[in-house]
Amino acid sequence: MLASDFHPGTETAPADPATRFGHVETWIFDLDNTLYPAHTNLFAQVDVRIRDFVQRLLKTSHDDAQRLQRDYYRTYGTTLRGLMIEHGISPDEFLEYVHDIDHSAVAPDPVLGAAIERLPGRKFIMTNGTRRHAEKTAIALGIQHHFEDIFDIVAAGLLPKPHRETYDIFLGQHGIEPARAAMFEDLARNLAVPHALGMRTVLVVPQGTREVFREAWEMEGRDEPHVEYVTDDLAHFVARLADARAAG
Structure with a gap:
């Protein structure tokens, strides 16, 4: 199986996740090193x-x-x-x-944008960064118009993921039912609470040697039960989910 294919973090999960995402109506994406690859730097x-x-x-x-x-x-x-x-x-x-940085390093990603657009339901960015940083990054990617809102560290009362209270604030603010949501993250520890709340969880990891851009502890936990699926190609993963939902 290729690293970019679906593969479950638990033995009980089916090989093809399409059936496990069929109920999802809210899609939540982390920002940094998730919506753009870590090698972008x-x-x-x-x-x-x-x-x-x-x-x-x-x-x-x-x-x-x-x-x-x-x-x-x-x-x-x-x-x-x-x-x-x-x-x-x-x-x-x-x-x-x-967050006063040069966002020109981020290239447009029309493939990812098209895949996210085809997902049925609501879409959010949930980040430990600032709204301004998230907006600039999403604009550089060309995907900002696909998201209903950005939930940033200020909206979280400066309490970051993976604190449970942060997820509770986000879900309550937007009226999201976690059992009908999916979370995409680059840090496995930030998926523990979403999984406990009933969300589908997807860990986005660097491709091959790109792990050099991450610290060792950041790469830990991908085999834990709260990580249901792992992918090193977010656009491909989302596109396959969108295809499955369209096929109904």
Whole structure:
């Protein structure tokens, strides 16, 4: 089986997921490294600016700033939340600074756009980044008009995925029934709550050697039961789901 084909994260799931997505009426997509591939390195720009912010804020070395950035990200879900809890910073300056990047690195993806457009039902972006960053990225991809709304870190009250409260706020705000929803993510840990709530879950992973762009812990968990399907080609995956729904 090719890595870009469907394959279940649990032995009980059928090989072809079409039958397991037939009830889905709400499609939820993470943004960074999900709607665009990790090798685009867009988030690498954010990563550098986060490190620089930490270094300047704490007046520390480059290496210590990078270590703290990684530790806070892994422990708290975002570096921002770690800085808020450990150092009491206000989020506004951080969010404005770290997302002030060049979005021209993102190329239009008409294949993905066409596939998302054909999915029946509502579509959302749910991100730990800002709305402004998500909007610019979606516009660069040429897919912004396919989504009903963007739920960002501000809408979440600055509490990031994978916290359960964040999903509850999102679902309640938009009146989404999780048992009739599907979630697409690049981090397996962010799929644990959606799965527990009854959503279909899809992990989007880098292709082949592109894993070099991710930290080891970010690649963990793909074999856990809460990851129902894994794909390294989101456009292909979504297109096959759309085909199955159209065939009815």
